[in-house]
Amino acid sequence: MERILEPELMEEDSQVLAYAQADFEAENQGFVDLFREYFPEFSEGQVFDLGCGPGDIPIKFARMFSTCRVTGVDASAPMIRLAEQAVAQAGLSDRVTFRCARFQDLPGASLADAAISNSLLHHVPNPLQFWNKLRQLVRPGAPVLVMDLLRPASPEEAQAIVDRYAADEPEILRRDFYNSLLAAFTEDEIASQLARMNLTRLLIDVIDDRHWVVGGIIH
Numbered sequence: 001m002e003r004i005l006e007p008e009l010m011e012e013d014s015q016v017l018a019y020a021q022a023d024f025e026a027e028n029q030g031f032v033d034l035f036r037e038y039f040p041e042f043s044e045g046q047v048f049d050l051g052c053g054p055g056d057i058p059i060k061f062a063r064m065f066s067t068c069r070v071t072g073v074d075a076s077a078p079m080i081r082l083a084e085q086a087v088a089q090a091g092l093s094d095r096v097t098f099r100c101a102r103f104q105d106l107p108g109a110s111l112a113d114a115a116i117s118n119s120l121l122h123h124v125p126n127p128l129q130f131w132n133k134l135r136q137l138v139r140p141g142a143p144v145l146v147m148d149l150l151r152p153a154s155p156e157e158a159q160a161i162v163d164r165y166a167a168d169e170p171e172i173l174r175r176d177f178y179n180s181l182l183a184a185f186t187e188d189e190i191a192s193q194l195a196r197m198n199l200t201r202l203l204i205d206v207i208d209d210r211h212w213v214v215g216g217i218i219h
């Protein structure tokens with residue numbers, strides 16, 4: 001099945017609210033736990049989260065690494081508003097801050113000691129822009145961890161995944177999940193993106209029936 005793009009930003013109020021209220025506890029905590037497993041030596045510095053959405057991963061990351069500063073980047077103003085509220089509620093506003101910007105427009109200035117991103121890449125029309133910015137953003141020797149959905153082989157398979165994992169979720173969330181699966185990349189496409197960007201030291205792992213992870217050190 002060919003990739004079918006979905007809108008790059010999540011800006012509809014109802015869509016943003018449904019996403020922020022959904023239960024991603026296991027997935028988001030799992031992502032932060034995975035970062036610690038991949039990079040047991042990592043403990044501090046400035047971390048960027050690209051496509052941070054409503055801020056749950058930056059909060060979980062800042063709790064796990066208690067001296068890190070996290071900058072969440074998202075170009076959706078309603079997402080950033082919710083993220084700022086969540087961080088204030090968590091009492092982490094001194095270490096977790098946000099920028100409402102497209103990641104493509106960030107200065108590529110080796111700013112970060114690490115970078116993370118979950119569920120952003122499938123929104124991006126040109127994925128090479130993402131890998132290029134990731135490399136520019138971090139200093140040499142910095143760890144990066146990226147996770148996203150895998151595109152299934154057919155629309156029927158995508159629907160089956162939505163029914164298996166989001167049976168009781170609101171319709172708007174089920175719609176977005178389905179569209180995201182159709183917009184996602186296959187493992188082979190990710191491998192070829194990394195090869196084209198000369199990022200083959202980053203390793204791809206397919207961790208379950210609907211997610212891939214790319215992790216490693218940027219040189």
Ligand SMILES: C[S@@+](CC[C@H](N)C(=O)[O-])C[C@H]1O[C@@H](n2cnc3c(N)ncnc32)[C@H](O)[C@@H]1O
Binds near residue numbers: 024101117
């Ligand atoms: C599916 S959400 C993932 C949110 C969060 N990372 C999580 O795991 O819960 C994807 C987010 O990426 C944002 N986004 C999409 N394209 C972007 C871009 N070019 N620059 C910055 N943010 C972008 C969307 O607005 C949306 O909030």
